[in-house]
Amino acid sequence: MSAAEAPILALDGASKSYGAVRAARGVSIALRSGDVRALAGENGAGKSTIVRMLAGVQRPDSGRVLVDGEPVDFHGPADARDAGVAVIYQEPTLFPDLSVAENVMMGRHPLGAMRRIDRGALHRTVAELMERLGVRLDPEQPVRGLSIADQQLVEIAKALSFEARVLIMDEPTAALSGHEVERLFGVVRTLKARGAAVLFISHRLDEIFEICDTVTVLRDGEVTHDGATKDLTSDALVRRMVGRELSQLFPKLDTEIGAPLLKVERLTREGVFVDVSFEVRRGEIVGLAGLVGAGRSEVARAIFGIDRPDAGHVEVDGKPLAPGSPRAAMRAGVGLVPEDRRQQGLVMELSIERNIGLTRLGALAGKLGLIGGGAEQSLAAHWAERLQLKFHRLGDPVGFLSGGNQQKVVLGKWLATSPKVLIIDEPTRGIDVGTKAEVHRLMSELAAQGLAVLMISSELPEVLGMADRVLVMHEGRLVRELARDEADEESVVRAATGQLEGVA
Amino acid sequence: MSAQAETAPPAVREDRRSGRQLVDTLIRAREISLVGVLAIVVLGTTAINPRFLNSQNVRDILLNVAIVALLAIGQTVVVVTRNIDLSVGSVLGITAFATGVLFADHHVAIPVAFAAGILFGAFFGLLNGAMVSLARVPSLVITLGTLYVIRGVDFVWAKGRQINAADMPDSFLKLGGDTVLGIPVLALITLAVLLVVGYLMSRTRMGRELYAIGSNPEAATLAGIRVTRRVLGAFVASGALAGLAGVLYAARFGTLDANAGTGQELAVVAAVVVGGVAIFGGSGSVYGAALGALLLACIGSALVVLKVDQFWEQAIDGFLLLVAIGLDRLLALRVAALLRKRSGPHHAG
Numbered sequence: 007m008s009a010a011e012a013p014i015l016a017l018d019g020a021s022k023s024y025g026a027v028r029a030a031r032g033v034s035i036a037l038r039s040g041d042v043r044a045l046a047g048e049n050g051a052g053k054s055t056i057v058r059m060l061a062g063v064q065r066p067d068s069g070r071v072l073v074d075g076e077p078v079d080f081h082g083p084a085d086a087r088d089a090g091v092a093v094i095y096q097e098p099t100l101f102p103d104l105s106v107a108e109n110v111m112m113g114r115h116p117l118g119a120m121r122r123i124d125r126g127a128l129h130r131t132v133a134e135l136m137e138r139l140g141v142r143l144d145p146e147q148p149v150r151g152l153s154i155a156d157q158q159l160v161e162i163a164k165a166l167s168f169e170a171r172v173l174i175m176d177e178p179t180a181a182l183s184g185h186e187v188e189r190l191f192g193v194v195r196t197l198k199a200r201g202a203a204v205l206f207i208s209h210r211l212d213e214i215f216e217i218c219d220t221v222t223v224l225r226d227g228e229v230t231h232d233g234a235t236k237d238l239t240s241d242a243l244v245r246r247m248v249g250r251e252l253s254q255l256f257p258k259l260d261t262e263i264g265a266p267l268l269k270v271e272r273l274t275r276e277g278v279f280v281d282v283s284f285e286v287r288r289g290e291i292v293g294l295a296g297l298v299g300a301g302r303s304e305v306a307r308a309i310f311g312i313d314r315p316d317a318g319h320v321e322v323d324g325k326p327l328a329p330g331s332p333r334a335a336m337r338a339g340v341g342l343v344p345e346d347r348r349q350q351g352l353v354m355e356l357s358i359e360r361n362i363g364l365t366r367l368g369a370l371a372g373k374l375g376l377i378g379g380g381a382e383q384s385l386a387a388h389w390a391e392r393l394q395l396k397f398h399r400l401g402d403p404v405g406f407l408s409g410g411n412q413q414k415v416v417l418g419k420w421l422a423t424s425p426k427v428l429i430i431d432e433p434t435r436g437i438d439v440g441t442k443a444e445v446h447r448l449m450s451e452l453a454a455q456g457l458a459v460l461m462i463s464s465e466l467p468e469v470l471g472m473a474d475r476v477l478v479m480h481e482g483r484l485v486r487e488l489a490r491d492e493a494d495e496e497s498v499v500r501a502a503t504g505q506l507e508g509v510a
Numbered sequence: 511m512s513a514q515a516e517t518a519p520p521a522v523r524e525d526r527r528s529g530r531q532l533v534d535t536l537i538r539a540r541e542i543s544l545v546g547v548l549a550i551v552v553l554g555t556t557a558i559n560p561r562f563l564n565s566q567n568v569r570d571i572l573l574n575v576a577i578v579a580l581l582a583i584g585q586t587v588v589v590v591t592r593n594i595d596l597s598v599g600s601v602l603g604i605t606a607f608a609t610g611v612l613f614a615d616h617h618v619a620i621p622v623a624f625a626a627g628i629l630f631g632a633f634f635g636l637l638n639g640a641m642v643s644l645a646r647v648p649s650l651v652i653t654l655g656t657l658y659v660i661r662g663v664d665f666v667w668a669k670g671r672q673i674n675a676a677d678m679p680d681s682f683l684k685l686g687g688d689t690v691l692g693i694p695v696l697a698l699i700t701l702a703v704l705l706v707v708g709y710l711m712s713r714t715r716m717g718r719e720l721y722a723i724g725s726n727p728e729a730a731t732l733a734g735i736r737v738t739r740r741v742l743g744a745f746v747a748s749g750a751l752a753g754l755a756g757v758l759y760a761a762r763f764g765t766l767d768a769n770a771g772t773g774q775e776l777a778v779v780a781a782v783v784v785g786g787v788a789i790f791g792g793s794g795s796v797y798g799a800a801l802g803a804l805l806l807a808c809i810g811s812a813l814v815v816l817k818v819d820q821f822w823e824q825a826i827d828g829f830l831l832l833v834a835i836g837l838d839r840l841l842a843l844r845v846a847a848l849l850r851k852r853s854g855p856h857h858a859g
Contacts, residue, residue, distance in 0.1 A: 083732050083733070084736065095732070100729055101726050102726065103721065103724075104718070104725055104792075112718070112735070113715060113719060117715070121714060123715065151845070
């Protein structure tokens with residue numbers, strides 16, 4: 007057994023389930039010295055699960071984690087770190103109350119005499135790191151209040167601060183500008199030249215082809231391809247990721263587009279989004295695309311009245327909507343399916359029927375203001391059937407359902423209010439591919455029945471496949487509007503990353 | 511600062527600087543404004559009744575604050591990790607009684623009594639910490655439970671017995687009232703503890719990790735911090751300091767029964783919050799907490815000196831607590847709004 011050939015870090019036949027969802031099935035992946043490997047796959051394909059197992063956050067149910075060819079048992083992230091594994095997560099994992107320098111060096115502060123923290127050395131070290139990254143960030147500044155991009159840079163500095171043998175990056179570029187991405191790639195190349203192994207996850211295919219030597223493709227928790235990047239075209243890569251024709255996944259119905267139902271005019275919330283104007287018409291699905299942190303969900307929250315906008319106004323079906331009042335929004339016929347369905351969309355401990363009934367408590371209540379079980383049950387049964395919900399009993403807690411079926415319950419809850427406008431934030435996040443198509447079919451049907459649908463999505467294929475029109479946001483502004491036939495991957499990504507051709 | 515810093519375009523640099531300074535000032539402002547309020551209370555009361563600043567009254571205030579501040583220091587270590595220790599009053603009570611029993615029935619030496627008290631308190635801290643960090647039950651619930659359990663054990667143990675000054679050595683009791691250069695020995699002990707803990711919290715990895723845990727527990731785990739061990743350690747520290755406070759209580763009051771320190775936990779939490787320690791963890795200092803305790807003690811004493819019905823004291827303490835929390839919330843909203851505005855134009859560039 008030659009040590010030089012053994013990968014620095016590897017998974018061997020690793021499987022992991024969360025309840026009924028099998029997130030990874032027999033996955034083998036090897037990270038070798040001097041190799042930059044891409045991990046490609048749709049959202050929900052199991053990429054983050056692989057990252058968590060490699061980072062020691064979770065242990066595989068079966069299969070092994072190997073370091074230098076030897077099986078190891080990571081008991082926690084500290085073990086992985088000690089083995090030389092640095093991870094940059096999708097969402098920054100920082101301490102808002104502490105300084106940039108402390109965030110970078112937490113637990114590894116340079117020490118002086120008597121194990122006293124040497125603050126001078128701490129700030130010097132981090133200042134040097136920032137310089138190496140070519141970033142101007144004051145090490146003594148607190149992290150609270152930094153932009154997402156700056157926070158991501160702090161994460162990168164953190165990973166660089168110890169001489170990592172393995173660098174894992176879970177969508178590090180999602181919030182970065184082109185310039186910052188280039189700089190990050192420079193760092194990756196340096197690490198590679200020094201013999202580090204890199205695992206890179208990105209939704210931007212061009213980035214995968216630019217920086218990666220090899221690629222592992224995941225679909226529904228299984229590896230469908232493992233080989234050199236140069237042997238693949240981008241079309242071939244997408245086919246292996248999706249595994250079916252796009253038309254099957256996005257059953258878009260042709261609809262008759264009518265009068266505007268939702269009209270947003272010059273909506274502004276200072277520092278979050280500025281001067282956002284658009285309308286959504288009867289029967290239309292409008293996709294709102296953009297990078298994480300571009301302000302899309304915040305616009306939705308402001309329309310629905312959760313946050314009060316600083317300026318601008320919203321009209322529903324020709325009537326102005328009182329700002330800052332979700333009750334008023336609901337009464338006017340607006341529904342909001344939030345991004346985080348476990349926290350904001352559902353009450354996980356309550357039953358399916360209770361959850362569906364939540365938006366209709368007023369109508370369900372009898373003469374004494376008491377809610378009869380019968381009315382609730384029949385309402386729930388009606389929607390469960392219409393949505394083809396897969397459930398055991400309507401009295402089961404909603405937490406028992408799979409992600410896709412939970413999402414149907416949220417949809418049912420809002421559809422029970424017979425809304426005119428439905429805002430859906432990330433309709434299929436964390437939902438398996440089969441149920442995804444069902445949710446898409448539902449959205450399509452709803453639009454065909456005359457609803458105005460505003461869909462916020464970070465999945466490009468979903469936006470391109472489902473939307474009649476695509477609006478693109480970049481750093482709080484609406485920068486581009488694309489008709490269905492002019493929207494393609496390139497035009498949306500360019501607008502979302504702030505590269506506009508010919509537009510000021 | 512250095513030459514490299516100058517190479518950065520000054521506009522951006524200044525913007526970031528002032529952002530940092532702003533937040534910095536707001537954090538420091540708490541300790542400064544506490545000193546300010548303290549000065550107003552002291553000067554105002556003295557102007558009306560000069561007796562407030564006579565050495566006897568100052569000594570009394572310092573003696574009272576020494577014990578509460580000691581508990582507040584321990585409480586801060588716990589609160590910074592996004593936890594709370596409500597059992598400190600009961601731990602103080604049972605340790606004080608235990609100290610009396612050690613002297614009365616076993617005639618131990620004074621250093622032994624101190625060591626025993628601290629270990630005894632640390633044991634209860636370990637109990638709290640183990641349940642909180644291993645069973646992952648919110649500390650509010652756990653320590654509310656141990657608050658009653660420990661007090662109950664104290665009652666059963668004491669069986670109505672009272673230990674009097676006569677049962678304890680004179681040199682121990684003298685410690686409770688003695689002064690050095692006009693400052694009570696008890697206050698000096700607390701000051702020493704304050705400086706040591708303050709140093710540990712700001713200048714050691716251990717201390718900074720406690721702040722990290724309170725600021726973002728999930729990120730702390732991902733950063734490889736041994737969260738369980740650290741939180742356990744925070745509770746042990748709080749317990750040990752409550753134990754020490756129990757021994758000091760015995761020295762100060764001399765008369766001990768099972769009621770010692772009843773209700774202290776709320777005064778301690780009030781002092782911590784008034785002192786600017788964020789109740790959701792991650793920020794605040796033991797110095798602030800000690801200042802908070804001093805402020806509340808001064809106000810209590812001022813009410814006596816000004817002959818205000820002392821029943822007002824609790825209402826005023828509570829009011830201060832609400833003002834402190836209100837101020838925090840207001841500041842947080844202000845800072846958030848400022849940073850939002852700041853990041854707006856910054857991004858466009």
